[in-house]
Amino acid sequence: MSLASRREYLATMRERYWAARTRRECTEILNEVQQVCGYHRKYAIRVLRQATPPAPAKRRRKRALRYLDALPVIARVWEALDYPCAERLHPVLLPMAEHLAAHGEVVLTDAVREALQKISRATLARRLATMPSPKPRRRLPRPRPGLLQSQIPVATYDWDEARPGALEVDLVEHNGGSTAGQYAYTLSMVDIVTGWSRRRALLGRSQRAVHDAIGDLIAEWPYPVWGLHTDNGAEFVNHHLHRYAEAHNLTFTRSRPYRKNDNAHVEQRNRQLVREIVGYARYDRPEQVEQLNRLYARLDLYANLFLPTRKLKNKVRDGARVRKSYDAARPPLDRILERDVLSPEERARWLALRQSLNPLQLHRELDALIAGLQHPPETAMSAD
Numbered sequence: 001m002s003l004a005s006r007r008e009y010l011a012t013m014r015e016r017y018w019a020a021r022t023r024r025e026c027t028e029i030l031n032e033v034q035q036v037c038g039y040h041r042k043y044a045i046r047v048l049r050q051a052t053p054p055a056p057a058k059r060r061r062k063r064a065l066r067y068l069d070a071l072p073v074i075a076r077v078w079e080a081l082d083y084p085c086a087e088r089l090h091p092v093l094l095p096m097a098e099h100l101a102a103h104g105e106v107v108l109t110d111a112v113r114e115a116l117q118k119i120s121r122a123t124l125a126r127r128l129a130t131m132p133s134p135k136p137r138r139r140l141p142r143p144r145p146g147l148l149q150s151q152i153p154v155a156t157y158d159w160d161e162a163r164p165g166a167l168e169v170d171l172v173e174h175n176g177g178s179t180a181g182q183y184a185y186t187l188s189m190v191d192i193v194t195g196w197s198r199r200r201a202l203l204g205r206s207q208r209a210v211h212d213a214i215g216d217l218i219a220e221w222p223y224p225v226w227g228l229h230t231d232n233g234a235e236f237v238n239h240h241l242h243r244y245a246e247a248h249n250l251t252f253t254r255s256r257p258y259r260k261n262d263n264a265h266v267e268q269r270n271r272q273l274v275r276e277i278v279g280y281a282r283y284d285r286p287e288q289v290e291q292l293n294r295l296y297a298r299l300d301l302y303a304n305l306f307l308p309t310r311k312l313k314n315k316v317r318d319g320a321r322v323r324k325s326y327d328a329a330r331p332p333l334d335r336i337l338e339r340d341v342l343s344p345e346e347r348a349r350w351l352a353l354r355q356s357l358n359p360l361q362l363h364r365e366l367d368a369l370i371a372g373l374q375h376p377p378e379t380a381m382s383a384d
Contacts, residue, residue, distance in 0.1 A: 006037065010047060017048040067127065070115035073097050073106045074124070075131055080105070080360040081307060083133040086125035088308045088329040093124070096306070096359070103358040135276075152237055155253040156262045157192050157229060159312060164193045164341050166227040168266035169214065171205055171235060172274045174292075176282025184283040184292060186274050187213045192265045194339065195309045195332040196222070198300050199274065201292035203284075205233075211240040218248075222350065223341040227251045231263060273303055277366075278373060288373070295369040298362060304332045305350075306359040311335070 001009070013033055020026045033044045067074075077096045078089060094116045101108045119127075157166050172186040182204050190197035198220070200213045218225050228250045230236035237254060245252035255262035277299065283292060308329035315324045333350060336342060342350070 001037075009036065014048055014050070067115045067119050067123065069109075070112045070119065071127060071131075073108065073112055073116065074127060076100060076106050076360065078128065078131070080363055082302075082363060083135045084308060084329075086121050086128055087326075088310060089128070090119075090121040090124050091328040091330065092308045093119070099355075100358070100360060102355075103360070105358065105360045152242065152252055152254050154256055155229075156255070157227065159315070161193055163226065164191055164223055164336065164339050165221075165225045166192050167218075167225055167229065168192060168263050169228060169230045169236065170263055170266045170270060171210070171233065172270050174278065174281065174283040176280065178282065182284060184289050186270075186278075186292065186296075187217070188266055188270055188274060189214070189217055190266045190269045191225075191332075194335040195265075195311065196304055196336060197266075197269050197273065197332070199296040201283075201289045201296060203286060203289045205235045207235055207238045207240050210235045211238075211244060214241065215244060222336065222346060225250065227253070229253045229255070229263065231255050231260075232257055273299060277370060281373070283373075291369070291373055295366065295373065298365055298369065301353075301357065302359065302362045302366060305354045305357065306331055306362070 010033075013029060017026060017029050020029060029048070030041065030044055033039060033048065034041060037044070039047065074093070077093060077100060078084070080096065080100060081089060081092070094113070097106060097108060097113075097116055100106045157168075167189050169187070169189050172188060174184040174186065176183075185202050185205050187200045187202060187210060188197065189199075198217045200217055202209050202213055214228075226249075228241075228245055230241075230252075232254055242252065244250075260267055278292065278295070283289065308331055310326040310329045313325055313327045315322055317323075333354060337347065337351075
């Protein structure tokens with residue numbers, strides 16, 4: 001008898017042994033095991049008694065839910081940060097609650113403050129699961145997939161790049177599903193090290209318009225920029241941007257064709273801070289581009305000063321699997337401050353600006369601006 005067969009046989013005999021009701025039945029089972037396996041009687045008894053009888057199903061003790069007094073404050077902080085997951089919310093929960101309390105949005109008692117400090121990430125996730133997010137979930141369709149290519153190298157930033165100023169750049173279409181005529185685009189830029197990001201709406205994607213928008217955003221960047229990484233679109237791979245990169249001593253690289261992961265950081269921001277905000281409607285009028293830029297002016301402040309993000313800090317390949325670990329979620333401004341790339345005056349200015357802003361009020365303003373995009377003023381007037 002093979003070892004596997006013997007184990008299966010003994011498992012069956014153990015069940016019979018524990019189910020036996022009389023001494024006679026136990027004796028008969030022992031005799032059979034001795035005969036089949038050739039065991040000594042005492043050893044056969046030990047083998048059959050290894051398995052314990054099935055324990056009765058335990059009833060879970062119902063414990064009173066903790067941190068109920070802190071739930072209203074948690075809900076307000078969750079709303080102020082645009083309903084992030086527990087992993088992003090937990091590290092900034094107490095600081096943001098104190099920030100909202102300073103603006104009169106919540107009231108923090110000692111008991112609530114202690115609860116916010118003690119609540120674990122797992123418990124926070126369970127509490128958030130009982131508060132459905134009013135933020136709509138959209139299914140994101142797959143996007144549709146010459147010049148100077150020999151002079152602009154194909155490259156990607158290292159995942160553990162440590163020098164702030166490495167920007168990824170991309171365009172997002174707002175054509176409503178039809179490529180006919182001229183329509184708006186959103187130029188999106190993000191630093192892969194700090195997570196600082198900016199957006200600018202354009203009518204069309206001419207090389208000159210894209211070049212000017214990139215130049216304006218880099219000029220407003222809070223610290224020096226050294227790298228520029230784009231896809232292979234003609235709006236980026238052209239003489240205008242190539243000359244600009246050379247004049248400003250920027251390392252200009254491009255992605256591999258049809259490899260969107262080469263621009264993963266900006267693609268992620270395109271989803272979170274463009275598609276989930278303005279959706280897939282068509283914007284093709286100058287006044288709509290102005291509306292988008294008013295929205296982005298507030299959104300950039302909200303995202304960079306308050307929204308916590310997680311950054312990959314380590315990854316190890318284990319065979320076919322890659323194990324990744326992330327740091328604690330923090331707003332991009334905090335990552336900039338810890339890198340010490342701002343002058344003392346700029347540092348004080350940004351900290352004072354964040355202290356003066358109410359993130360919940362910013363969230364309300366963004367909701368109003370988004371509603372204005374979905375329902376243009378002239379549409380509302382014509383309905384009266």
